[in-house]
Amino acid sequence: MIMIVSVGKFAEDLELTLYYRGTGNVNLVNSDINRPGLQLAGFFKRFAYERVQILGNTEMLFWREVDEEFRKDRMKTFFSYDVPCIIITRGYEPPPELMEQAEKHQVPVFTTPGVTTKIVQEVIVYVNKLLAPSITRHGVLMDVDGVGMFIVGESSIGKSETALELVKRGHRLVADDAVEIKKIDEKTLIGTSPELTRFLMEIRGLGIIDVQKLYGVGSVILEKSIDVVIEMEDWDESKEYDRIGIDDHYVSILGVDLPKVLMPVRPGRNLAIIMEVASRNIRLKKMGFHTALEFDQKLAQYMGE
Numbered sequence: 001m002i003m004i005v006s007v008g009k010f011a012e013d014l015e016l017t018l019y020y021r022g023t024g025n026v027n028l029v030n031s032d033i034n035r036p037g038l039q040l041a042g043f044f045k046r047f048a049y050e051r052v053q054i055l056g057n058t059e060m061l062f063w064r065e066v067d068e069e070f071r072k073d074r075m076k077t078f079f080s081y082d083v084p085c086i087i088i089t090r091g092y093e094p095p096p097e098l099m100e101q102a103e104k105h106q107v108p109v110f111t112t113p114g115v116t117t118k119i120v121q122e123v124i125v126y127v128n129k130l131l132a133p134s135i136t137r138h139g140v141l142m143d144v145d146g147v148g149m150f151i152v153g154e155s156s157i158g159k160s161e162t163a164l165e166l167v168k169r170g171h172r173l174v175a176d177d178a179v180e181i182k183k184i185d186e187k188t189l190i191g192t193s194p195e196l197t198r199f200l201m202e203i204r205g206l207g208i209i210d211v212q213k214l215y216g217v218g219s220v221i222l223e224k225s226i227d228v229v230i231e232m233e234d235w236d237e238s239k240e241y242d243r244i245g246i247d248d249h250y251v252s253i254l255g256v257d258l259p260k261v262l263m264p265v266r267p268g269r270n271l272a273i274i275m276e277v278a279s280r281n282i283r284l285k286k287m288g289f290h291t292a293l294e295f296d297q298k299l300a301q302y303m304g305e
Contacts, residue, residue, distance in 0.1 A: 001029065001131060002027055002028070002029050003027075003028040003029075003127075003130045003131055004025050004026070004027055004028075005025065005026045005028060005130065006024060006025055006026075007021050007022070007024055007025065007026060007085075007108045007110075010026045010085070010108075010110070011110055013126060014110075014112075014119075014122055014123065014126055015112070015114075016087065016110040016111065016112045017110060017111045017112060018108070018110055019088075019094055019109045019110060019111045020094075020099065020102055020103065020107075020108060020109040021108055022085070022102065022103075022105075022106040022107045022108035022109070023106045023107075023108065024108075025108075026052075026084050026085045026108055027084050028052070028084060028127050028130060028131060029050050029084075029131075030048075030050055030051045030127075030131075031124055031127040031128035031131050032048070032051050032124065033051050033052045033053070033054050033120055033123050033124060034047075034048040034049075034051040034052070034053050034054070035053075035054055035055070035056065035058075035059065035116075035120075036053055036055065036059065036078065037058060037059050037062065039074070039077075039078055040059055040062055040063065040074055040078075041062070042074065044077060044081075047081060049081035049082060049083050050082070050083075050084065051084070052084055052085055052087060052123055052127065053083050053084075053085065053086050053087070054086075054087045054088075054089065054116065054119060054120060054123070055086065055087070055088045055089070055092070056089045056090060056116030057089075057090050057116060060088070060090070060092045060095075063095055068097070071095065071097040072097050072100075074097075075097045075098055075100070075101040076101060078101070079101035079102065079104070079105045079107065083107055084107075084108075085107060085108040085109070085110065086098070086102065086107060086108070086109045086110065087110045087111075087112065087119060087123070088109070088110070088111045088112075089111075089112055089113075089114055089115065089116040089119050090112075090113065090114070090115065090116065091111070091112075091113040092111070093111075094109055094111065128184065129182060129184065129190070132182040132183050132184055132190075133182070133183045133254055134180060134181060134182045134183070134254075135180075135181050135253070135254055136178055136179065136180050136181070136194075137150075137152070137178075137179050137181060137253070138152070138177065138178065138179075139151055139152040139153075139159065139177075139179050140159045140160060140162075140163045140173075140175065140176050140177070140179070141173075141174035141175045141179045141191040141192075141193075141224060141226065142163055142166055142171055142172065142173060142174060142224075142275075143171060143172040143173075143174060143221050143224045144166060144171045144275060144276060144279040145171070145276065145279045145280060145283070146279075146283070147227045147228060147279040147282050147283060148174070148191065148224040148225045148226045148227045148228070149227070149228055149230055149275060149278075149279065150179065150191065150226045150228070150229045150230065150258075151163065151230045151232065151275075152229060152230070152231050152232070153231060153232030153233060153265075154232075154233070154234075156204065157232045157233070157234070157265060158232065158265060158271070159232060160176055160177075160201055160202055160203055160204075161203065162232075162271045162272055162275065163176060163201065164201060164203065164211075165271075165272035166272050166275065166276075167211060167215055167219050168215070169272060169276070171276075172218070172219055172220055172221040172224075173199065173201065173211050173219060173220050173221070174191055174192065174193060174220075174221055174222075174223065174224045175191060175192060175193030175194075175197070175198075176193070176197065176200065176201040176202065177197060177201075177202060178193070178194055178197060179191045179192075179193070180192050180193065180194055181226065181253060181254065183254040183255070183256060186255075186256070187256060188225055188256070189225065189226040189253060189254060189256050189258070190223050190224070190225055190226070191223065191224055191225075191226050192222060192223040192224075193222075198222075199211050199212040199220045226253070226258060227258070227259070227282060228258060228259045228260070228261060228278070228279075228282055229251050229253075229258050229259070229260045229261070230260075230261050230263055230275060230278065231251075231260060231261070231262050231263065232263050232264075232265050232271070233262065233263070233264060233265065234264070234265055234266070235264040235265060235266035236264070239264075241262070241264055242262070246293060249261075249262070259282065261278055263275075263278075
């Protein structure tokens with residue numbers, strides 16, 4: 001998979017200075033980075049050229065110790081590979097030999113006064129998010145007491161209205177209607193909103209509202225990890241719903257198993273309060289407290305006595 005990012009966006013997102021724009025794009029295929037100290041010394045057999053190349057204090061100090069002919073020869077070999085971009089940290093000025101070959105091969109060059117270790121971490125996290133497997137699902141994503149709740153269900157079941165009530169109660173909206181989900185690692189999904197509909201919500205009979213402008217910046221958040229899926233459905237009198245909660249149910253999204261709570265909907269049920277309780281119950285389970293199991297154990301003990 002290749003992710004193409006404009007040099008302007010790359011520089012803005014990572015707070016870098018664009019020194020030379022090259023082709024105008026950065027082609028990303030790997031979330032790792034490469035510090036080309038070995039390549040500057042002449043070892044190219046295991047050159048990870050497809051990664052973002054970062055030159056820090058060590059590389060630049062080495063560069064000052066070698067003569068001009070050596071530097072020119074190394075840069076010719078270095079840029080014979082299709083490197084995506086160069087980032088030079090700690091406020092160093094790009095060497096003339098490097099810039100000569102970068103301009104010849106149209107390779108973007110960025111600079112930053114930042115510490116190399118910090119820049120390395122930021123680039124890895126940033127590129128990892130861009131290259132993560134993704135999917136768009138219909139639903140509403142809320143941050144409820146720190147728990148990412150992905151609310152799903154049939155159209156007009158009341159997802160947005162419930163989310164609006166949660167916003168009024170002090171919780172934060174991430175996305176309404178369409179949720180972009182990315183798999184950051186084997187156990188973590190991050191949800192966000194498409195830029196076009198960010199912080200907007202559709203309320204039937206009222207239309208499109210801007211949650212941020214109506215309720216303030218504290219009512220929204222750009223992205224949130226998804227911790228639980230809340231599935232809303234019309235109450236079915238013939239169906240037996242879980243009344244104790246011993247059994248845990250899961251749903252798979254992008255290969256990640258997430259806890260799922262089936263929430264029947266009927267007039268008179270305050271779903272926002274129930275979701276707040278569900279949020280706190282999930283946090284308790286993560287801390288090792290499972291109320292339903294404790295009750296079942298006490299009941300078994302009582303029956304035994």
